[in-house]
Structure formats: C-alpha cells, structure tokens
Amino acid sequence: MDRITKDVIEQLPLTEIDKVTFYKRDEVTTDLICCDVAIADKVWSFHEELSGWKLLMDHLTSLPNFRVDWFASVSQPPFATSETIAFCR
Template identity: 65%
Template sequence: MTISSAMLNQLPLSEIDAVAFYKRDEITTDLICCNVEIQGCVWTFHEEADGWQALVAHLSALPEFRSDWYEAVVGPPFATSETIAFKRR
C-alpha cells in the first residue's frame, strides 16, 4: 500500500470524524495501525505503508489532535493499546 497525496486528498481534515491508533500483534513484532473515520466509513493504514509519515503529518493538523499518540500506543509490547487521537465534537 502507498499513501499518496491523492489518497490524502480523499481525507479532508474538515470531514474527519475520528482518528484512532493501535497495535496489531504480528507474532514477533507489533504493527502500528491507524483508523480514520469519515462519514461512517473507516480507512485503515499501517506504519509500513509508503507515505505513513505524510499521513501522520496530515492528521496532525487536526484541531486538538493528540500529539502524544505514539507514546500511548507503543507500550506495553503486544497489547492493543488503542488510543483516540482525534474525535470531532
């Protein structure tokens, strides 16, 4: 999967309802994932996708986006550690 600028254009900040980060147990490692909810549809991304940093930068521009999401998700190992980084009020 590649997270392109065209894909990011389909995630306008004004339409994002929620952003959640979590880990998936991949047996020997954890994979950090992100769900972006827009109008009841959920887009799922993961940290190994090309463009992950661009996605995180894009989402970071949301008002009141939780900038400490990474620290909240990474520990403890192999626990889901779901963290809501943004929820529209």
C-alpha cells in the first residue's frame, strides 16, 4: 500500500476495530511511526510517510476512549520501539 484513501478508511469501520497499536521502527537515522489496526483476524499496517496518514488519524481518533496522547508515548525515547496501545475493545 502506498497511500491511505477513503476506500481504505471505509474498510476500517470504527465499530469493528478491535485494537490500535502505535510503535516505531528504527530507520538508522530516523524513527518511522507505525500503526497497526486489528479487525477480527486481520491486521492493517500503516506508517506516517504514507499519503493519507492524517485521514487515518482523523478516523481513528473517533474511536471511544482513544488515547489521544499516543504520540508522546511512542515518540520517546528515540530509536526504541515504544509500543503503545491507543485503543482496545
């Protein structure tokens, strides 16, 4: 997948999302923020460099009790995985 479109978002209905997990991948000189969205037995994986990342974030923040502080938890310390569960049903 090279971009997050409205069609992709439509395949992630809020009522069916079981878990949203954020983490970082060490890319040697930078960190890449990633997001896994679990629905039933499928996991959708995204990262911040994909076109449409903001569209995905806007969608996910509509989940009830979504952790809006996920970025602060994931971003520090640098180059550590820092996995954070932002939503779990």
